[in-house]
């Protein structure tokens with residue numbers, strides 16, 4: 001069996017993001033993305049040989065150093081083009097009890113197809129809680145969209161989707177607490 005990766009190529013990190021999913025999150029921006037969406041929010045993250053190589057050990061230390069953060073988001077760049085490193089990071093995060101969202105310019109259905117050739121893609125889909133999928137489409141851009149840049153993108157509840165056998169969108173769990181106990 002191949003040893004799991006120990007390094008990841010990163011564009012950067014944000015230790016206290018509130019725009020990459022609900023709540024206070026640690027955002028990991030991977031380096032390299034082949035989608036080249038016009039109007040990309042993060043042009044400098046596209047070059048697959050840019051950014052810097054980090055060990056997963058040091059990245060985990062950086063994440064754990066922020067004791068207030070219990071959720072991590074993988075963004076980019078394209079996390080699924082470094083699927084093995086991202087899956088290993090995801091495995092370590094889940095072992096420590098972190099919640100995990102991932103962004104991808106690929107569609108969920110395409111990632112499931114790709115997973116047949118590259119098992120790490122399937123592992124990352126299994127480990128993440130939520131996937132925000134699809135390319136950024138400038139004509140469908142809106143600042144009013146929650147957790148996504150353009151209206152075509154979907155915020156997918158991965159466990160519910162696997163169970164149902166069709167796409168199930170993620171909904172705010174917090175809103176349940178606002179509901180009256182009895183109608």
Ligand code: SF4
Pocket residue numbers: 033034035036037039040041042043045046076077078104105135136
């Ligand atoms: S998928 Fe994201 S990072 Fe990649 S080109 Fe599109 S907007 Fe930029």
